[in-house]
Amino acid sequence: FIDGWLKTGDIGELDKDGYLKITDRKKDLFKTSGGKYVAPGAMETQLRSQRGIAQAVVLGDGRPFVAALFTLERDTAEGKAGPHDPSAKRLVDEAVQKLNRGLSHPEQIKKWRILDTDFVVGDELTPSMKVKRKRIAEKYGADIEAIYAEKKPA
Secondary structure (H helix, E strand, O other), rough: OOOOEOOOEEEEOOOOOOOOEEEEEEEHHHEOOOOOOOOOHHHHHHHHHOEEEEEEEOOOOOOEEEEEEEEEOOOOHHHHOOOOOOOHHHHHHHHHHHHHHOOOOOOEEEEEEOOOOOOOOOOEEEEOOOOOOHHHHHHHHHHHHHHOOOOOOO
């Protein structure tokens, strides 16, 4: 304990009843080039809870806007159709729009991309199914750069 606090590296909030809700990990916070701090964990959890979304990774550290990479559940029609199919794009767009309604403008996902591969334990995921951000940035660097090379969103 330091000054009465147990330093765990977690970020949380107190609910109306005074209970602590863990919302993210401090080490996962990132700051956009505009100076806005973004906690991606809660955003990713909400996106993964949407039908058809297998994985979501929110990006934006040092970048002008927040973006995301997605993988789709392969047993859905959209997942079987592939990442370039209009139905798959609609599915992700609806999930992003739903998430964005509850976020401030700088936190909102402005661009995204559907990957044609799944994340696997031992590569992009830990055994407890947490995303390995550094590995994803390495492996999908070209996809990430392509997102940010496109015309800047409004």
